[in-house]
Structures are given as C-alpha cells and as structure tokens.
Amino acid sequence: MFAGHTALQAASQNGHSDVIKVLMKYDVDFEIEDKDGDRAVHHAAFGDEPSVIEQLHRGGADLNARNKRRQTPLHIGVNKGHISVVKTLLDLGCHPSLQDSEGDTPLHDAISKKRDDMIGILLEHHADLTITNNNGFNSLHHAALRGNPSAMRILLTKIPRHWIVDEKKDDGYTALHLAALNNHVEVAELLVHQGKANMDIQNVNLQTALHLAVERQHTQIVRLLVREQCNLNIPDKDGDTPLHEALRHHTLSQLRQLQDMQDVGKLLMGLGTPGADKKSSASIACFLAANGADLNIKNKKGQTPLDLCPDPNLCKALAKCHKERHSDSCLFPSPNGGANNTVIIRNDQESLEECMVCSDLKRDTLFGPCGHIATCSLCSPRVKKCLMCKEQVQSRTKIEECVVCSDKKASVLFLPCNHMCACDGCGSLMKKCVQCRSSIEKTVPFIVCCGGTPPPAPMPPGIMNNGSRDMTKDMQKLQQQLQDIKDQTCCPVCMDRLKNMIFLCGHGTCQMCGDRMAECPICRKAVEKRILLY
Known part of the structure; x- marks a missing residue:
C-alpha cells in the first residue's frame, strides 16, 4: 500500500492496462480494499475506464463488490455520470438493482442526477423499479418527489405491472400524492394521463392528492385533478373534504391579515389589500363548489364547509357557484395568474342544446337524411350541409310536441324511418312509428342527435346490488x-x-x-x- 492504495488500484483508476497485465501475470489480489472499502473495480469506475473494467472482469474481479457505503461500481458510474462505465458493467452482467447503505439502487441515483440516458439503459437491463430505499421510496416515488418529468415518462413506458403506479409508501403516499404535495404539475399530468393513476387513493390520514394540493394551494394541480373527475367529497380522518380545507385556509389567512395590519384606519376604510393566500384559497373554494363539491357535508366536529367561512360574501359566492354549476359558468384563475385571464367552465348539456349558428335559440330542427339536430328553425334554411357531419341536407323538420301525450316535446328519433314524433316516455313503449307505422328497429335520444353522449341505462335495483356485490367479492379475491x-x-x-x-x-x-x-x-x-x- 502507498498513500492508502495498492498498485492495482492506482493503475485501474488511471487506465494503465499494460501495468495491470503485468500485475495479473503475477497473481495480484483483485479484492484488496482501501480505507473506504473501494476495490480495484471501484477505482476503474471512478476513473471512467471501461476497458480496465473488462480487463478486471476477465481476471475474475467481482463486479458487484461493495465499499463501506455499500456502493457497487455501478453506483459509482451512475453518480459520476460515466455512461460508458455503466454500459460496460451492465453488459458484463453486473446486478442492476443492488442497494447502497441508504437503500438507493443505481436507478434511484440516475433519477436524482437527471440522467435519462442511464435510466433507459438500466431499465433495458431489467433494473427493478419497485425496490424501495430506506425512506420507503421506490423509483416512481423518487421521480415524483424530485419533480423529474422526463424520468417519470421513461418509467411509465417501461413499467412491468400497472398497479405499481398506485403503490403506497408506509405512510400511504403514492407517487401522485408526492407530486401534488410538491407542486410538480408535469409529473402529476403524466401519472394521471399516461399512468392512469387512481386519483382517489387515500394516505394514512385518509387524504387524497386533492386534499394535499388544496392544502398547499397548488392551483394547477387542483385544476388537473378536478378536470380529470376525481372525487371532490372524500373526507379525511377528521371528516374534512378538500372544500373544508380550502375554506379553513381562507379563514386563517384572513386572521393573519388582521393580526399583521398595523393601521386600523386603513382596515376600516377598506384599503388593506388581501394577501395572495386568501385570494388563492377563495378561488379554489369557488372552483370546487362550481364543479360539484358538496356544501353540506359535515366533518367530525359537525361543521359544514360554510361553517368554516365567516365571510358572508364568499358564502354567497359559493352557494351561487354550486347552484349554477349546471346552468351557468364559474371563473377560476388561469395558470398565468393574470387579472383578466380566466378559465370558463360551462355545462355541456346547455352548449349542446343551443343553436350552432345564432347561439340565441335552442335547436329544434331535424336534418335529413343524417338525423342530426344542429340549428334552430330560423337558421336552418341557410344551412346547406349539416354542421356536424357535413352531409348534404335534403330535408328540414321542425321538432314539435309529442303526438301521443301532447305534454312534452318530441325527443326520440326512430330508425330507420328517421321520424322524431314522441317523447322519451312514450317512445320507449312503441313498437311502430306513430307517424308512418313502420317498425322501429332502433331509437336515438335527442342529446345524441345533437352530438352528445347517451345517458347511462338504469339498472334494476336487484341486478345492481348483485353486480356490485359480485364486483366487491372479485376485488377482495384479487387483493388477497x-x-x-x-x-x-x-x-x-x-x-x-x-x-x-x-x-x-x-x-x-x-x-x-x-x-x-x-x-x-x-x-x-x-x-x-x-x-x-x-
């Protein structure tokens, strides 16, 4: 030993392959460790010497050897960014997923170093992305925590089993929880869209990703989760929904503002500017209410969301947003944060019913032969081709009241005769069209003729209960x-x-x-x- 190293270790780190040949000729010991536990193969990895690693491997050196930090040469190659060393070690058959003293695999290190090239190579050599480090993070958790969207994209394309996306840590946090907590918007989008992550999974405190995003006021994450139709009314361990959380935060920010306000005169005159926290919390609360958050759910203290809000104006705004969510629009701040930049959320039902030409009157004209309803009767003479399918319009029929009950408007299209002369209730009883007496082979609802999706068919209570019971049993069996x-x-x-x-x-x-x-x-x-x- 000289300066703590053997001749082989020094030659390996500096790439002196001829010296190594001589030493190997005289039966040098490959596995001698220095003070840090590093062997010759570790030093070759430090020095970015892939040819030396091949030479040592032919001599019988252990490529999976550990130093005192439990690091293999592969760990060192990844941490130092030596891509050729990483490729060589993996091609020579070293284990791709051994853990160091902190439980990190080379894949964890590659994610931390943002080396997408190394992540791809490790996964091609079957690195295990389910292995957790000492903090309980697997590779997906680690990428979400670090906010590394490119790594997350690669991991999701190589994931061997879909359920890994929703794998929980010991505290119940999934990768989506971690992305929502740390405001990593792009990572959250990848998990939801590409990974099909379950947005309603709860952690040990029974919080969903939406709870965490609302608590931290991460508006873009909130918008993403709500837009993808997560459940807005799941209670946490205290019975609080995300709306409870938003209004509690709003109230606390008001109290802090009152405590920090030095000039009482300004406050009384209304000149005190509310903080950004208050604005954000109120906007989130209105957004949740407008998208279906329940204002009447009580937490374990018996409080509804409105009980947590002492601001009467905000309470009125919430009630209005909740009431008008099916008929009006609600405003929510845009990602840019500008005063005039807002996202308008409208009800699809209403937009499907309004005339596609004037937007003032409702659609009431059936085009033939395509069977679409796109305009009102005033605008229909000007339309030569159907606005929905571009087919030539040969006939225009104004939709009148049901010819059977004369109570409701006709709303069912009969096929193949293409007549709309009965309402939903009467049309479901008919075998023949009452207008032309031809047999009815199929019925199409009014909303489908307008370009919408058909409503789900109701199931008999007995069948529904049996189906859900069977599904629950199957789910329990699969979980077991x-x-x-x-x-x-x-x-x-x-x-x-x-x-x-x-x-x-x-x-x-x-x-x-x-x-x-x-x-x-x-x-x-x-x-x-x-x-x-x-």
Whole structure:
C-alpha cells in the first residue's frame, strides 16, 4: 500500500492496462480494499475506464463488490455520470438493482442526477423499479418527489405491472400524492394521463392528492385533478373534504391579515389589500363548489364547509357557484395568474342544446337524411350541409310536441324511418312509428342527435346490488391473491424488500438483510455462500 492504495488500484483508476497485465501475470489480489472499502473495480469506475473494467472482469474481479457505503461500481458510474462505465458493467452482467447503505439502487441515483440516458439503459437491463430505499421510496416515488418529468415518462413506458403506479409508501403516499404535495404539475399530468393513476387513493390520514394540493394551494394541480373527475367529497380522518380545507385556509389567512395590519384606519376604510393566500384559497373554494363539491357535508366536529367561512360574501359566492354549476359558468384563475385571464367552465348539456349558428335559440330542427339536430328553425334554411357531419341536407323538420301525450316535446328519433314524433316516455313503449307505422328497429335520444353522449341505462335495483356485490367479492379475491404473491416474494426479515439473495440451504432474503447474516433466519444453518438472483 502507498498513500492508502495498492498498485492495482492506482493503475485501474488511471487506465494503465499494460501495468495491470503485468500485475495479473503475477497473481495480484483483485479484492484488496482501501480505507473506504473501494476495490480495484471501484477505482476503474471512478476513473471512467471501461476497458480496465473488462480487463478486471476477465481476471475474475467481482463486479458487484461493495465499499463501506455499500456502493457497487455501478453506483459509482451512475453518480459520476460515466455512461460508458455503466454500459460496460451492465453488459458484463453486473446486478442492476443492488442497494447502497441508504437503500438507493443505481436507478434511484440516475433519477436524482437527471440522467435519462442511464435510466433507459438500466431499465433495458431489467433494473427493478419497485425496490424501495430506506425512506420507503421506490423509483416512481423518487421521480415524483424530485419533480423529474422526463424520468417519470421513461418509467411509465417501461413499467412491468400497472398497479405499481398506485403503490403506497408506509405512510400511504403514492407517487401522485408526492407530486401534488410538491407542486410538480408535469409529473402529476403524466401519472394521471399516461399512468392512469387512481386519483382517489387515500394516505394514512385518509387524504387524497386533492386534499394535499388544496392544502398547499397548488392551483394547477387542483385544476388537473378536478378536470380529470376525481372525487371532490372524500373526507379525511377528521371528516374534512378538500372544500373544508380550502375554506379553513381562507379563514386563517384572513386572521393573519388582521393580526399583521398595523393601521386600523386603513382596515376600516377598506384599503388593506388581501394577501395572495386568501385570494388563492377563495378561488379554489369557488372552483370546487362550481364543479360539484358538496356544501353540506359535515366533518367530525359537525361543521359544514360554510361553517368554516365567516365571510358572508364568499358564502354567497359559493352557494351561487354550486347552484349554477349546471346552468351557468364559474371563473377560476388561469395558470398565468393574470387579472383578466380566466378559465370558463360551462355545462355541456346547455352548449349542446343551443343553436350552432345564432347561439340565441335552442335547436329544434331535424336534418335529413343524417338525423342530426344542429340549428334552430330560423337558421336552418341557410344551412346547406349539416354542421356536424357535413352531409348534404335534403330535408328540414321542425321538432314539435309529442303526438301521443301532447305534454312534452318530441325527443326520440326512430330508425330507420328517421321520424322524431314522441317523447322519451312514450317512445320507449312503441313498437311502430306513430307517424308512418313502420317498425322501429332502433331509437336515438335527442342529446345524441345533437352530438352528445347517451345517458347511462338504469339498472334494476336487484341486478345492481348483485353486480356490485359480485364486483366487491372479485376485488377482495384479487387483493388477497396479490397479498399472497407479495408475501411469497418479499424478504422474511424486513418484510419490505423483494427476495433477491438465496443461501445454499434454499432459503432467501433481500440483499440488504442477507449481507448482514451469518446464519439463515429460517433454518439457522450457517451461511456458506450467498447467491444473487438476477
């Protein structure tokens, strides 16, 4: 040893392959460690010497050797950004998912270093993205925590099983929770759109991702989750919904503003400017109310969201937004934060009923032969081609009241005769069209003729209950099967990581636990050899 290193270690780090040949000729020891536990192969990784790594491998050096921080040469290659070293080690068959003293795999390190090229190479060599570090973060959690959208995109394209997207940490946080908590909007969008993440999963405090986004006032995350139709009324452990959370935050910000206001005269004159927190919380609360958040749900203290809001003007605004959500519009600040930039949320039902030409009157003219309803009777003579399908309009028929009951407007199109002369209730009883007496093969609702989607068909109560009961049983059975698989494949010592090391006795543990054991935890036989599973 000189300055703490052997000649082989110095030659490996500096790429002196001829010197290494001579040393190998005289049976040099590859596995001598320096004060940090680094061996010659570690030094080759430090020095970015892939050819030396190949040379050491041919001589029998252990490519999975650990230093005192439990790092393999692959960890070092990733952390130093030496892509050629990483490629060489993986091509030579080193294990891609061993953990260091902090439980991080090379994949965790590549995500931290934002090295997408290394992430792709590791996944191509079957790196395990389900392995968790000492803090309980798997690779998806880690990418969400770090706010690395490019890494998340790669991980989601290579994910082996879909349920991993919704895998929880010990505290119940999923990757989507972490993205929402830290305002990583692009990561959250990838998880929702590409990963199809379940937005209604709750953590140990029974909070959804929406709870966390509202609590931190991350408006873009709130908008994303609501737009993708997450459940707005899930209560947390205290019974609070996201709307409770928004209004509580609004009230607290008002109180802080009152405490910080030095000039009482300004406050009385209304010159005190409200803080950004207050504005954001109020906007979020109105947005939630306008999209269906329930104003009457009580938490465990018996409080509704409105009970938490002492501002009468805001209470009125919330009630109005909630009442008009099916017939009017509600404003919500745009991502740019400008005073005049707003996103208008309208009800689809109303927009489908208004005339596509004048937008003043409602649609009441059936075009033939396409069967679409696009305009009012005043605008229809000017339309030569259907505005929805571009087919030539050959006939225009104004939709009148139902010819059977004369009570409601006709709202069912009969096929193949293309007549609309009966309402929903009467049309469902008919076998033949009352206008032309031809057999009815199919009926099309008014909203579908306008370009909308048909309403879901009601199910008989008995069938619905049986179906939901069967679905619940199937779900419980699948969950039990999944738990059985996890029990069979997880380490019997830590009960957290997957088994990836076996002993000669046939029993196995994870690599982190197995490296520290002198005897098998199952049969108590002495551990003579440890075999890593690839």
